[in-house]
Amino acid sequence: MIAEGKLELDLAWDGQRIAAAKVRSTRPVFACRVLEGRAAEEALRLVPLLFSVCGRAQAVVAAAAADAARGIEADEQTREERERAIAAECLHEYVWRLFIDLPALLGEAARPGDLADLRRRMPAEAGEAEWLDIAADAEELLEQRVFGMRPRDWLALDEARFARWLEDAALPSARMLAKLRAFRCGAPRAFLPWLDETALIQDIAASLAANPAFAAKPLWRGRPAETGALARQHRQPRIAQELAANALSARLLARLTELAALPAQLRRPQAAGVRGATAGEGIGLAAVETARGTLIHRVALEGERVMRYMIVAPTEWNFHPQGAFARGLSGAAARDENEARQAAALLAHALDPCVAYEVKVNA
Amino acid sequence: MCLAIPVKVVELHDGDQATVDVGGVRKEISLALVDGIAVGDYVILHVGYAIQKLDPEEAEKTLALFAELGENMGTAPA
Numbered sequence: 001m002i003a004e005g006k007l008e009l010d011l012a013w014d015g016q017r018i019a020a021a022k023v024r025s026t027r028p029v030f031a032c033r034v035l036e037g038r039a040a041e042e043a044l045r046l047v048p049l050l051f052s053v054c055g056r057a058q059a060v061v062a063a064a065a066a067d068a069a070r071g072i073e074a075d076e077q078t079r080e081e082r083e084r085a086i087a088a089e090c091l092h093e094y095v096w097r098l099f100i101d102l103p104a105l106l107g108e109a110a111r112p113g114d115l116a117d118l119r120r121r122m123p124a125e126a127g128e129a130e131w132l133d134i135a136a137d138a139e140e141l142l143e144q145r146v147f148g149m150r151p152r153d154w155l156a157l158d159e160a161r162f163a164r165w166l167e168d169a170a171l172p173s174a175r176m177l178a179k180l181r182a183f184r185c186g187a188p189r190a191f192l193p194w195l196d197e198t199a200l201i202q203d204i205a206a207s208l209a210a211n212p213a214f215a216a217k218p219l220w221r222g223r224p225a226e227t228g229a230l231a232r233q234h235r236q237p238r239i240a241q242e243l244a245a246n247a248l249s250a251r252l253l254a255r256l257t258e259l260a261a262l263p264a265q266l267r268r269p270q271a272a273g274v275r276g277a278t279a280g281e282g283i284g285l286a287a288v289e290t291a292r293g294t295l296i297h298r299v300a301l302e303g304e305r306v307m308r309y310m311i312v313a314p315t316e317w318n319f320h321p322q323g324a325f326a327r328g329l330s331g332a333a334a335r336d337e338n339e340a341r342q343a344a345a346l347l348a349h350a351l352d353p354c355v356a357y358e359v360k361v362n363a
Numbered sequence: 364m365c366l367a368i369p370v371k372v373v374e375l376h377d378g379d380q381a382t383v384d385v386g387g388v389r390k391e392i393s394l395a396l397v398d399g400i401a402v403g404d405y406v407i408l409h410v411g412y413a414i415q416k417l418d419p420e421e422a423e424k425t426l427a428l429f430a431e432l433g434e435n436m437g438t439a440p441a
Contacts, residue, residue, distance in 0.1 A: 004366040030439050031366055034432045049425045052367040052407050052415060112395035119396060212440045356410050
């Protein structure tokens with residue numbers, strides 16, 4: 001039986017700093033090949049069962065890649081449903097990071113009850129009217145438990161008011177952001193740009209065709225690249241300013257900024273996240289923006305049969321052996337092994353792998 | 364692209380905790396994020412939390428798929 005795999009993160013610590021960080025992944029990145037030989041319809045049903053951790057995004061990107069392979073375009077209602085499914089899953093993932101994972105790393109109380117509450121309000125299937133309710137519920141939860149004000153008001157804070165918000169010690173999200181500013185590591189090198197139709201064909205499809213193992217260690221034009229909220233938001237003035245001071249807090253701020261905009265996206269989805277590209281007869285690619293970053297599927301169909309299936313997932317970009325995690329830790333100051341371990345855990349959290357990881361420190 | 368393998372709940376404990384069977388290995392997990400789980404149910408496990416309850420038919424289908432995946436399907440295409 002195949003397992004979901006994990007990331008082994010080995011740090012070389014020289015007594016003062018992390019000299020190097022090695023990443024070894026046992027993720028079965030070619031497991032999607034189990035879809036090969038099946039009818040396209042069946043493959044589309046199986047995708048969310050196989051990859052149910054981010055099942056909604058996986059189902060959406062698979063459907064969009066199949067559309068592109070068949071040379072058809074989804075109607076507006078389908079496109080809206082897809083955007084909402086992605087936004088709902090992104091909300092769930094961001095709230096998980098914020099209520100469970102990050103508190104554990106920063107000595108704060110985890111709040112699984114609040115996440116369970118959100119999950120109860122988000123049914124797997126929803127019609128137009130239910131989505132409006134879900135958006136209203138999400139907005140209320142974010143107001144009460146994350147921002148201390150309506151998310152849209154938080155997004156509109158000017159610099160002085162934002163600085164005051166950060167000092168609100170009663171708010172766990174503000175407190176955690178302030179705490180992250182004390183850690184120095186993880187400066188980003190290169191971001192994965194927005195992959196449009198041209199980039200999907202000329203860069204991603206071409207790389208996958210030249211070397212199928214690209215999916216395990218993807219590069220953007222020959223270099224490792226970071227994907228995720230910071231890669232999408234780093235040009236926003238407030239985030240750029242935070243990034244100039246601290247990379248870990250900037251990644252959290254980018255996440256919070258996207259989180260605050262999600263209720264509006266649920267209410268009235270802007271067709272922005274899902275894009276497809278036809279790379280040849282029967283060959284479709286699609287990319288979607290998930291909480292963890294850009295998720296890409298490529299499907300080759302012969303008639304309605306899947307001949308080849310490839311997935312390039314965010315974890316493989318961020319945890320590339322020379323990627324954002326490995327390079328971001330190299331040289332980071334750490335007075336003892338525990339500090340080295342915590343820096344690694346905080347950067348791993350910021351880059352958000354979709355599997356468990358294990359940190360080892362070799363002195 | 365995270366594979367999510369169904370696991371079977373074999374014991375329930377206090378405080379939303381449970382023991383599951385992961386391919387013959389017993390593991391303690393949290394049920395804090397899902398409601399109404401009973402012994403014998405299949406759940407999807409993610410970093411120590413059950414995140415989804417599966418109906419038995421769906422679980423069987425998924426497990427069959429993982430069994431089929433085996434080892435050689437985890438390799439890069441030639």
